[in-house]
Amino acid sequence: MSLAERYDRVVAATVRTVTDRRYLLRTGMSVAGGIAMWASFPPRNLWFFGIVSLALLCGALSEPGLRLRSGAWCGFAFGLAFYLPLLPWIGVYVGPLPWIALSVVLAGYTALFGLIAVVLMRFPARALWFALAWVSIEWARSSFPFGGFPWGRTGFGQIGSPLLSLAALGGVPLVSFAVAVIGAGIALLIADGYRDRSSLRSVRVLAAAGAAIIIAPIAAAATWPSVNAHNTSRDSITIAAIQGNVPRLGLDFNAQREAVLNNHINETRALIDAVHAGSVPRPDFILWPEDSSDIDPTINLDASQMLDSLARSAGVPIVIGTVLENQDPDTGNTHETNSMLVWDPNAGQPADATVGPGPGRYDKRIIQPFGEYLPWRSFFRLFSSYADMAGNFHPGSGPGVLKINSGGTWTTVGVSTCWEVAFDRSAEKSVRNGAQILAVPSNNATFGRTQMTYQQLAMSQVRAVEHGRTVVVAATSGVSAIVRPNGTVVSRTGIFEPGFLVARMPLHSDKTIATRLGAIPLYLAVIATIVGLLVVMVPRTRFNELITGRRRDRGARVDARGARDTDDNGSH
Template structure:
């Protein structure tokens, strides 16, 4: 139990704000050793303890929403590691258990990143490696593939600990080979070759209020901040102090009311659009009837108004919509009463057309998921934008964890990434993950950078979800190899004992 708990906490420390990715293989190896030699049911307990140590520390920032939200979400995610503990204990009986358990780890990450509801991708092993030599592998095998290499290195490290004699040498050689594979891309990193360049502006308007952590505290002022920052940018362009952007990116929730239904918000967007004279990607909450809303990135062209739209793929359950709302009534909603309407999920796979540039958009937590960005990049997106409203978490480390994911996506897709946040962290990221410019927390700022456009598709995007699917398949095969022979042996033992239990001699069998 102590080993499992310490290993879980150590894995959490691999991520921001501590950011010690070297702990990843040791933490996962500790998980494997804590479940080794146990039965499937008993393996659940150390797995759960590991999950508690990991997830309760990793998303400590969820307390900004509420202590109940932090405990609830952490507990659900910890259960996945409990189930993985049972699976690891069973797969540990196989001859090639390091490979089987590594595949099971990645299968678990793939499943919990999509279920229940839209899943929770935070804490995937690959999300810790953006500033390490392993990061260059993201463009080749994707975040799932990098997680697999890290998990395999960890299981081989565990094998090295328990192996004896000749097996220890085999474990050492295997571990060295996997580490070599993980860092090999540093010798030939994927290189983005821009076909053209554009100038992009990311506007961070800031959020009013004493703490700046409530987007609804004065939502009209939030919109006005972004309008004024864009008008000021236009003044700077006319003065010749900054180059004119080809388009401007506003963050998620830069308008918290429907701009098509609210005259004041509409007037502000039109004023900003007329001043700068180029398209603005506006982050807006849009009505979808009396019961639903949409969280959208809307391309707003000067003179003609709204054009292409991207709708957030992964709204947050119990944050942006209430699952099973029909089972609640007005009396037992509690704090959930602040979510009067459910946010619908988007399905757009084609990139947005912004000033003639095909752009892949992601809204807030979307950046943690592979599906939406992979789909848009595979269909021709030459640039990635991330619109986010992290105001709720502005005093926490969530913003640093999410920004690291944006940098990871830049490497993985081979694209420049433009991040616009309401009050942090906004930034412009190169395809190698380096940060070209970054705004300060709780400041109003406008970042203007010349970025490249690339149509080439990285091997990671071509692989898509297949690495995760393969790991799920390998895990199922491994469980069958363990459980089917076990059931057969158990049946033979019961059959052999049955006559004796009735007081008669058992007949001779081939096994006897």
């Protein structure tokens, strides 16, 4: 066969595939599923669309005899339809290339999910395997490469959902699992019930799918009282969050450092005036956002004096966000850290401010690739002139908490700075190390008036439920908020508007089941997925035959072959 003939055959086969009705239906269902998943995320918060989304994707993947490449394509189409509308904030000031490139890479993960799901859904309890594979792929893209990209995990789209209470049992992975198993159960209930309406197998299928649909909501309902139990406490604290705003939008806001610092000073003075007037209660401490003082107050005398005066006037500690220059005592080289400092009204800057992480200083531990540092700098600078604008920050260490003394009473505050709130291990480590409340200082000014800040606030709400802690969010340009331990918002600011928030909130020292278990449920899901794949890849094991029924099928084929042979020999 000539090369031209082979080419014609490939083209003809491709055309037949693309025009095949089932192919178009699967692709349409996958795209619709991706769009539905996007609709479940803030600021829309249509959480039930998350279930609809995965029901559509499971329906596309549940067709009998579906090829692996078709499953991968369905996953890829779903991913593009989800990530492209979810992440345009990435390219708001740097152009569409990073946004589109990241969306394609993330869609590659959902393509891998589609392939894995087709393999594992050959087993019974298909909704369970679908959900295990979904959670495992969320773990993979939240971990690799460059530390992963957890944005868009299904559990973060369940604000307002009764399933959110499951976060107190197993964190974000369990919420994602519940959405996936319910969606898959609904899809299989419809699809298999239609295909096998008259068979005994349909009874088993319908029972399994029905169980998948009802178990997760029952578990969520059973969990809800225990979640609310974390909302009652004899200990409480009055906290304040400052949103100073930035002078103008764009990537050059850091060049406006003095103006940003002055904005937060002025808004804090407005808070102090309101306290003196009796219109708001006196806070026990004041939280500023990340980058609220990019002028390093440990070396800049003017900034230090202004903060000293402000803290004395407030009479309470102020937690400020700044960028510190750190010198390696061995090499003499310097590097930057994204830090939070407790500015005391009596002592000024913390004693450990110039030394390293300690009770009065927190250094951001999970730094953002392509923002705070640039991996493979020489490679990525070939694609965008903005590459060299990435920082050269180093990750911090330590327990992830600040110790704040207000009137002789000490409070342990866990910190997850901006990007860190998306990672399970950040808040978990802080709470394990004694955090009584959680603070999320953030700087979203570089993302303009996009959906990013609302998506990040949703993560803070999930963390509140997950660990049973009050969460206070302070953002330079919004949205700042104070969140109850049950995930509801007490108060919030507008976007790109200066303001302050004050509320008396409970302190907690107990730990939820999710905090105690940590990543164990997630790792169990990943291990189960891997074991399932290994069983399929080694088809002649007894376990594989027991689960898939292939042994029985092979025996039936042997009997049929023997019957044909006897017929041919005229024995019967």
